[in-house]
Amino acid sequence: MSLYDQLKFDAVSGLIPAIIQEQNSGRVLMMAWLNRASLEKTIATGKTHFWSRSRQKFWMKGETSGHTQSVKDIAFDCDGDTILIQVEQIGAACHEGYKSCFFRSVHQGNGGVKITEAQIIAPEQVYGKK
Amino acid sequence: MSLYDQLKFDAVSGLIPAIIQEQNSGRVLMMAWLNRASLEKTIATGKTHFWSRSRQKFWMKGETSGHTQSVKDIAFDCDGDTILIQVEQIGAACHEGYKSCFFRSVHQGNGGVKITEAQIIAPEQVYGKK
Numbered sequence: 439m440s441l442y443d444q445l446k447f448d449a450v451s452g453l454i455p456a457i458i459q460e461q462n463s464g465r466v467l468m469m470a471w472l473n474r475a476s477l478e479k480t481i482a483t484g485k486t487h488f489w490s491r492s493r494q495k496f497w498m499k500g501e502t503s504g505h506t507q508s509v510k511d512i513a514f515d516c517d518g519d520t521i522l523i524q525v526e527q528i529g530a531a532c533h534e535g536y537k538s539c540f541f542r543s544v545h546q547g548n549g550g551v552k553i554t555e556a557q558i559i560a561p562e563q564v565y566g567k568k
Numbered sequence: 569m570s571l572y573d574q575l576k577f578d579a580v581s582g583l584i585p586a587i588i589q590e591q592n593s594g595r596v597l598m599m600a601w602l603n604r605a606s607l608e609k610t611i612a613t614g615k616t617h618f619w620s621r622s623r624q625k626f627w628m629k630g631e632t633s634g635h636t637q638s639v640k641d642i643a644f645d646c647d648g649d650t651i652l653i654q655v656e657q658i659g660a661a662c663h664e665g666y667k668s669c670f671f672r673s674v675h676q677g678n679g680g681v682k683i684t685e686a687q688i689i690a691p692e693q694v695y696g697k698k
Contacts, residue, residue, distance in 0.1 A: 439681075441674055457596055457599065463594075464594025466596065466652050468645065469645065511673050511674075512674040513670040513671075513672060513673040514672055514673075515599065515670050516663065516664050516666075517669070520669075522596050532646050533646065536646075540644065540652045541643075542643060543643040543644075544571055544611065544641075544642040544644075546641075551569075554643065
């Protein structure tokens, strides 16, 4: 059975969620969405390609910022409805300049929110000032 | 601003995806969906609670199998539309008896699929024979 026979792309949107994890640190970097074409392109090129739901656009991670992701492994879950991609990340995965998009945690003590990692790049250095 | 003001539950389903990661190993165990009530219950009890889309039912992870997850950290991403929960996992996260639901990977050489970890529990030992 081929890979694509074992994956469930959403019947309406044609998308499947992908968790992106930095292989050497184990840090979860981001979650993004793939359609079949972006998964095929990811496998063919070894660089992550996604589908932007907000922009309705196919894109390669890092195409503007240079912060590309080299694919090291592609796994999928028991239900075939989520993908886990291990990568080597150049620069910051997050458009806000953090290594990971998950840079905020719930504060266990008071239920507030805390920043848990340092910003490594100023966003305006990457994308230019808005 | 409260946690809930920073999260985007889907406008139609009321759900937000949650990545579950084993804190001590960094292994991504599963992805599941939460509504606001299940997130509140997760925070209040320190055990993961989800919303089952297939069964349309609120459930505590491990309520049948005993394979519960103790919450160590709850983070969320820059867009506020994905949650990352660090846990301590009792037993197997996957209902197929694997530690992680992501036990299959794409074989880089031939594009086929390979099993990447050992089954640690026979599913029928957990849920009874079907």
